[in-house]
Amino acid sequence: MDIQTKVGDGGWSKGKIALAVVGAILLVFLPVVLQGFVAMSFLVRILAVVGIYVMLALGLNIVVGYAGLLDLGYIAFYAMGAYSAAVVGNLFVKAVSHIGAVGLREFLTSSTFIFMLPVAALIAALTGISLGTPVLRLRGDYLAIVTLGFGELIRILATNNFLGLTNGAMGMSINVPNPVGLVAMQKPVINIPAVGFSFQFSVNLYWYYVVVLLICFTIFIVRRLDNSRLGRSWVAMREDEVAAASVGVNIRTAKLWAFALGALWGGLAGVVFANFQGFITPDSFSFLESVFVVSMVVLGGMGSIPGVIIGAALIGGLPAIIQGVAQSPMLASVFHIDAPTASAIANYRYLLFGLLMVVMMAWRPQGILPSKRRARELHPEDEKTLEEEDQSLWAVEHGIDGSGHDL
C-alpha cells in the first residue's frame, strides 16, 4: 500500500471559497453601510476596536495556543507598542518638522504610524526576548505569574512617568493630525436621501481598514508559521516537552520564538491603538485587559484562528455594542433596551464574564471553535491525569514522574 506524501495546503472546497468571498465582501462594505446611517455609525468605531482585539488575541494565540505558555502580562507588549508609537512617533514628527519641503514634510508626518509599526514591533519583540530568556525556564503557572508581575510593572512604570517619557497617569497624546490619505478620502460624499443614507469617509473607517489589513497580514503569517517546522515543534513541545527535546527540539529557542513573536504582535496592535485613540493612559493597560485577551483566546479556542477571532468579537465587541445600542435612541427603541437595562447589562458584564470563564473551563475547555488538535488535548475526559500532564522534563529529572518509572 502506498500513500501520497505530497506537501499541500489541504485545498479549499467550493463551500469554503463561497463563504470566504461573502465574508470578504461583508468585511469591506458592511462598515460603509453602517457609516452611511447616522444611527449606526458608532458601530464602525466598535468594529475598529474589536479589530484591535482580534490582532491582540491572534498574537497571544501564538504564545498560549500554539506554544502552550500562559502569558498573563501580554498587555505589557501592547503598552510597549502604544508608548513607543507615542514617544518615538512624537520625536519623529518633531524631527520631520524641520524639513523645508511642505509636501514631503506633510507626507512623512501623516505616515508616522506606518514607520512606527516596525519600530514598535522591534521594541516589543526585544522586550519579549529579554523577559523571556530568563523566565521561560519556569514551570507553566510560575511563568503566568511572572508575566503578570511584568505586566503590572510596565503599567506602574508608565504611571510614574518612567524616565520622564510617559507623562505619568495623565497620559500622552499622539501628535499626528491626520493619517496619510485620510483627507483625500474624505472628499467624496455620497447622499441617498430617500433612505437617509449619507456617506463620508471617517477616521473610524480609516482605522477600521488599517486594522483589517493588519489582521489579514497576521493571519497570513501565523498560518504559515503554524504549518512549518517551527509550528510543528511548538505543538510537539506543548504535547510532551521531554519527547520534543529527545527528537532534537531546542525547547528554549522554540519557546523564545513564540514569546517574541507574540510580543511583536502585541507591539503592532499597540501602535494602531495609540494612533486610533490619539491619546493613551496607563489605565488602558491594566491586568484586566490581559485577562480579557487571554479569555478571548481560551473561550474562542486555543490554537484556532477562527475561534480566536470569534472570541475577540464576543468579548471585545458585545458589551460595547450593547452599550452603544442603548445610547442610540432610535436603535434602543427597536431593540427595546432602555437606559437602566443597558447600564445594568454593562455593570453585570464583568460578573457574567468571570462566571463564563469558570463555566467554560468546566464544560467546554476547548473553546467555542476549537482547533482539532487542541480540542482533543484539553478535554478533561481524556484519561490524562494531572500527574501525567505534569510530566515535564523537570519532573522526570527530579524523579517525581508519578508514573512509577524505572530509575
Next chain:
Amino acid sequence: MQAQLATIVQQLINGITLGSMYALVALGYTLVYGILLMINFAHSEMFMVGAYVGLFTLTGLTNPHLVGGLAAFFKGSGFGLVILFALVFVVAMIAVGCLGMLVERFAYRPLRNAPRLAPLISAIGVSIFLQNAVLLWVNTMALPFPQVFPVKEITIYGSAQVSTLQIFILVTVIILLTALDTFVARTRMGKAMRATSQDREAAGLMGIDINRVITFTFFIGPALGAVAGIFNGMYYGVVLWNMGFIPGIKSFTAAVLGGIGNLRGAILGGFLLGIVESLASGFLSTGYKDVVAFIVLILVLIFRPGGLLGESVVEKV
C-alpha cells in the same frame, strides 16, 4: 543621623505589620499549592471578602438598632471589645472559609484532572466574578472601616511610633501562625495534609480521604486570608472591591520568596517582603512601592525559583 535611624525603625515597624498580613495571605497560597500544585488565583478575593464580612459584622454588632443593649456592651469595656473582635473574626473566618470550600467544589474540583492551565484560568474567572459581585452588591467604590479599636501611638525611638493596632495585629498573627504550625505538625488532619502534599496518590492509598483534606485546606487558607483582610481594613480604614488584587500578588510573591509549599517559608517570605517594601517606600518614592514586590518576584523566580526554604521549580531543558 538620629532622624534617619528613626525613619528606619518606623519603616521596620510598618514593614512588620504589613509583613504579618502578607504572611497570613501567603499561607493560603502555599497550603493550596502544596496539596494541589495549583496557584489559587482567587485567594486574593478571600482577603477582600473577609474585609467586607468583617466590616459588616462589626457595624452590625455595634448598631444599637440591630442588637440593642449589646452594642453598648461591646463598645463599653475592654472585655466587650475583646468579645466584639473575637466575634468579628470568627464570623468572617467561617464565612470566608465556607466561600473557599464552595469555590473549590464548583470551580476547581471538576478540573482536577485537567491540564494545569485550566484551573488557573478558572481561578481568574472566580476572582473577577467575586470582585464584581461585591461591587454590584455594595454598589459603592469604597467603604470606610469604623475605628472601633482604641488606637494609641506609643513613641519608642525618636519620632518612631508603634500603634496599639500594630501590636494587636502582630500578636494576633503570631498566635494564628503558631496555632497553624502546631495544627499541621500535631493533629490527624495536619498529618493527612502533609502526607497529601508529599504524594497525593499514595496518601489516598493509605486511606486518607483526599477530598476532605483538600476541602479542609480550602477552608483554612481563606479563613486566614479573611483575618488579613479585616486587619487591612482596620489598618488603612477603608475597604474596596478590588483591594485584594495587589496584596494578593504580593502575598503570592511572599510565598514564592519563602519557597512555595513550605509553611514557614511563607511566613518568612511575608515578613521579609513587608520589610523590604516598607524600607523601599520610606526611602524611595511611594509611587514605586508596588514595583519593589514585582521586581522581587521576578528576581526570585529567575535566580532562586525554589525560594529561600523550598524545592526547585525550574524546568531545565
Next chain:
Amino acid sequence: MAIVEATNATMQFGGLKAVNDVSIHIDEGEIVALIGPNGAGKTTMFNMLTGIYKPTSGVLAFNGVSVAGKKPHQICKMGIARTFQNIRLFANMTTLENVMMGRHTRSTAGPWQAILRGPGFKREEQRTTDEAAKWLRFVGLIGQANELAKNLPYGQQRRLEIARALATEPKLLLLDEPAAGMNTRESADLTKLVGRIRKTGVTVLLIEHDMKVVMDIADRIYVLDFGELIAEGKPVEIQRNPKVIEAYLGKGAEAMLAQQA
C-alpha cells in the same frame, strides 16, 4: 571501535546511587541489551546518555565526545535517539507528523523561511515528509499515516516511537523496553524489526525484560542490579551466571533451578 564508552558512570539522587560506578562499552554495529530488575538503574543510564541527567561523576562518551552537560536536543543532533519506557508520543499529532518531528534536527527552516516559503523551504518540507513516510513504511505503519498517534493500538505506538527515533538519523538507538506489553507475535515482529534496524547501520542499546527477545537479538548483555554492574557477556553466559539468577530470583533460586534441571 566503541561508539559508547562509559567509564565509572555514577548518578546520585540524594542518598541513593541509582547508577554506581558503571563502565560499559558498545561497539559500532552491535546490539547490546541492558537488563536487570526494576530499579536497577537501567533507565537512569539512558537518561544520562541522552542528556536528561548529568552524571554525578564518571565519563560517558559517544564517539569519543563526552555527553555530560549536553542538552537532549544537542545529543539528538550528535546521533543518539531513544524511545521511552512509558511511550511518549505527541499524542494529538498524526502518525506522520510524529515521524516528521524526528526530522527536526535534520532540517533547518526557521520562521523567516516559513513565512517566505521559498523553493528551499518547499523542498525541505517535501524531503521531511518523504523521509517520514519512508520510516513509516520501514516499521509498517504507512497505512496509519493520518491517524492521530493516540488512536493507535499499543503495539503500533511502540513501533511509531521507533520510527520517530529512526527519523533523527541516529548512529545509536536506545530502546527502553520496546517489547513491554506485547504479545508473543508482536515481540517476534519486534525482534525482526531490531534486526532490520541493525542492517541499516544503526547500533542498538536496549533495555528489555522479555528474555526471549533479549536472548534472540542481543550480541552482548550487561546486567545491572541496585545501580551496579554485576555481569557482562554473551546471552548464553548471562543465562548461566549465578549472580544474575540471584539478582532476578533471589538467593537459593540457583539451587532450585539446578534441582529442576
